[in-house]
Amino acid sequence: MNDGLFKCLSDSNRRRILYCIGENEMCVNNISECLGLEQSLVSHHLRELYQCGLVERERKGKKNFYRISGMEIIELLKSASKLGDSLEECANDQ
Amino acid sequence: MNDGLFKCLSDSNRRRILYCIGENEMCVNNISECLGLEQSLVSHHLRELYQCGLVERERKGKKNFYRISGMEIIELLKSASKLGDSLEECANDQ
DNA sequence: CGTTCATATGAACAACTATTCATATGTTCT
DNA sequence: AGAACATATGAATAGTTGTTCATATGAACG
Numbered sequence: 395m396n397d398g399l400f401k402c403l404s405d406s407n408r409r410r411i412l413y414c415i416g417e418n419e420m421c422v423n424n425i426s427e428c429l430g431l432e433q434s435l436v437s438h439h440l441r442e443l444y445q446c447g448l449v450e451r452e453r454k455g456k457k458n459f460y461r462i463s464g465m466e467i468i469e470l471l472k473s474a475s476k477l478g479d480s481l482e483e484c485a486n487d488q
Numbered sequence: 489m490n491d492g493l494f495k496c497l498s499d500s501n502r503r504r505i506l507y508c509i510g511e512n513e514m515c516v517n518n519i520s521e522c523l524g525l526e527q528s529l530v531s532h533h534l535r536e537l538y539q540c541g542l543v544e545r546e547r548k549g550k551k552n553f554y555r556i557s558g559m560e561i562i563e564l565l566k567s568a569s570k571l572g573d574s575l576e577e578c579a580n581d582q
Numbered sequence: 583c584g585t586t587c588a589t590a591t592g593a594a595c596a597a598c599t600a601t602t603c604a605t606a607t608g609t610t611c612t
Numbered sequence: 613a614g615a616a617c618a619t620a621t622g623a624a625t626a627g628t629t630g631t632t633c634a635t636a637t638g639a640a641c642g
Binding site: 549 | 586587588589590591
Binding site for chain 3: 401405407431432434435438439453455456457
């Protein structure tokens, strides 16, 4: 029942990574600088994103570049967070 | 960064509940019969869905009826699982 | 009131997840 | 070959999450 995708998107650092490489492909170091996350943490998350098929990888010299697999992913993230906002307005939390 | 929504949608039983009440509102017993889940489990999940604002609740006599807060939720689920399918085709798992 | 039905709650536990640290792998260049 | 850079991997750990069981709450009705 497609659990993997949702599980993968349910972590905010992974979503940040997706947004980050959504515009241009980036190498691991750039991503970790850009987001202020440890290199190995980024690497772990990229592995999960890759296994889900959410990102693609390409070696260029020493560096490994990652890019998003498709813009539908960003679209999905956006409409989800739009929905999230509208739900928050009439929220039931306590 | 709207973590709650994604976390909430990342569990397959919660998504099943959403689909289940997506068509008609239902009481807790019906949901648990319908999905073959324990009453208390359904209740716990409904609580989280409610706190996220994904479902609404209404008492009618002894029974508590739950309905989905809006059809955008189902739309989101559908487009997510569509995306999930297309990612699986070119998957990188092992 | 007590009983029955319907649901919610809380504690307990196992399974999973995110993060960190240390280390291994792989690539380029001298 | 060795050094330096870039990334991946694995073990360890703390925190979170899903599920179950037992029990509490609440509403209707005799």
